[in-house]
Amino acid sequence: MEYIQPRPSSIVAGLYTVRDLGVEVAILHGPSGCSFKHARLLEEDGLRVLTTSLGDNEFIFGGQAVLEKVLKYAEEEFKPKRMAVVGTCVSMIIGEDMEAAIEDSGIKTPTIAVDIHAGFRENIDGVIAALKPAADAGWISETELDRQKELLSAANMVERLRGAAYKPYVQPQRGDLKHLVAKRLVECIKSGQKGIAIMNAKKETAYMFADALTALKETCPDADIKYIANLSDRGLLKVRRDAKNIADGLKNAGVDALYIGALDEYGANGERLGEAIKELKPDFALIAGVPHAIPPEYLKGIEVFSVTNGPRQVEPLKEFGHTHVVVEVDLHPKTLGVKKIVPSEFGDVLRSFK
Structure with missing residues (x-):
């Protein structure tokens, strides 16, 4: 047994990471309510977060056309320097090819695809999922990618040893007065x-x-x-x-x-x-x-x-x-x-x- 308490989401971790990479528009490829709270919070930090708002129809027939449409809209409306498409559980389950959608959309803005979903026990998977395509695009060096992986591993170990993940369930408390x-x-x-x-x-x-x-x-x-x-x-x-x-x-x-x-x-x-x-x-x-x-x-x-x-x-x-x-x-x-x-x-x- 790993955890029986809520843990940070790898999708949200991916969103925070693209923000740190200088991305100005992030598109969540999934239902409109996915990661809603954090998406709204990140807009306070200057990152515009859009969604493809996938529904029943796209669950069956696919959502690439919708994603291409949102990519074109984002480029025309906001004229960002960098964009990112961030995956969700839905896009993973229906097998969406987000890189193909970026290419087929015809946009000129440098854009990466963050192939992630919430089915990871550790949110650092979302960070790495954002950093790898960023390195491929030349946004960061391979040296920085390796450095980030080492830091994430260390942070994860600290949480397991002495942090909120040191046992399956930790009772939340408000601390001392x-x-x-x-x-x-x-x-x-x-x-x-x-x-x-x-x-x-x-x-x-x-x-x-x-x-x-x-x-x-x-x-x-x-x-x-x-x-x-x-x-x-x-x-x-x-x-x-x-x-x-x-x-x-x-x-x-x-x-x-x-x-x-x-x-x-x-x-x-x-x-x-x-x-x-x-x-x-x-x-x-x-x-x-x-x-x-x-x-x-x-x-x-x-x-x-x-x-x-x-x-x-x-x-x-x-x-x-x-x-x-x-x-x-x-x-x-x-x-x-x-x-x-x-x-x-x-x-x-x-x-x-x-």
């Missing part, structure tokens, strides 16, 4: 303890997780705290752009952070961050983003304050020694379409202790 956690964090600082504040966040979620660091600096500007963030300049187009925006925001807030890892390296960053913790020997650690990436042996004897956005992440974090865990439940909708650090609930609560 933010005002009590913030109060305790400030108490540690006022008592003269040495600390480390780490942001190890996944891609655009860093726009809110970075606020934990800026709020800490604002609240306790003279504290003995070392700041670290995964903002190195590596990754796909949007990932690098987001890293620069967030780095600028941290600097403007007076946070002098050491960069360890990139925004797409959150899953592979644990050992490097662990070594930094080991070298500093802090009394406490604030870890925002993907705290469970850091192996628990590096956190022994340290009071750990963790900020996550996953209600199913609370239980494993507590089990692996994280003293305090708070959850930013509404993070995803608030970090789409933004270009600067977004205030977080925990950050605002922390600021109230200034």
Whole structure:
């Protein structure tokens, strides 16, 4: 038995990946309701998501003609620089040849076909399904494709070992009360303890997780705290752009952070961050983003304050020694379409202790 709880969709992962590749129009080749919520959210981030709205007739006779029509419409209406056709369970079951539809449509816009469906246990299959045709089209290098595969494998392993997939079912929780956690964090600082504040966040979620660091600096500007963030300049187009925006925001807030890892390296960053913790020997650690990436042996004897956005992440974090865990439940909708650090609930609560 793998999981008996809902897991991220490989179709949605494909959509997010084409966005990161600079695609301006994505066409979901399937029913109009497929991945509806995420499609709408991604439009907040500048990606136009269209659908071929396949119905009973296309289920029987095929939907290539409909796809060709939507491709032509998208090119004429939006004049995008890049497009992608993203498959669904329906297009897979009826055997649609999306590459043939792209070619037969006669469009001139560079367009890739992401041959994916939701029948994968791991959503990273959707990412790879988007990256492979992107490499074939010359949008990314083979070296970057190999790098991405390694990072995805590492992230997947972290989820299986210490994340929301560490057992078949994890009970969702809202975490500890933010005002009590913030109060305790400030108490540690006022008592003269040495600390480390780490942001190890996944891609655009860093726009809110970075606020934990800026709020800490604002609240306790003279504290003995070392700041670290995964903002190195590596990754796909949007990932690098987001890293620069967030780095600028941290600097403007007076946070002098050491960069360890990139925004797409959150899953592979644990050992490097662990070594930094080991070298500093802090009394406490604030870890925002993907705290469970850091192996628990590096956190022994340290009071750990963790900020996550996953209600199913609370239980494993507590089990692996994280003293305090708070959850930013509404993070995803608030970090789409933004270009600067977004205030977080925990950050605002922390600021109230200034």
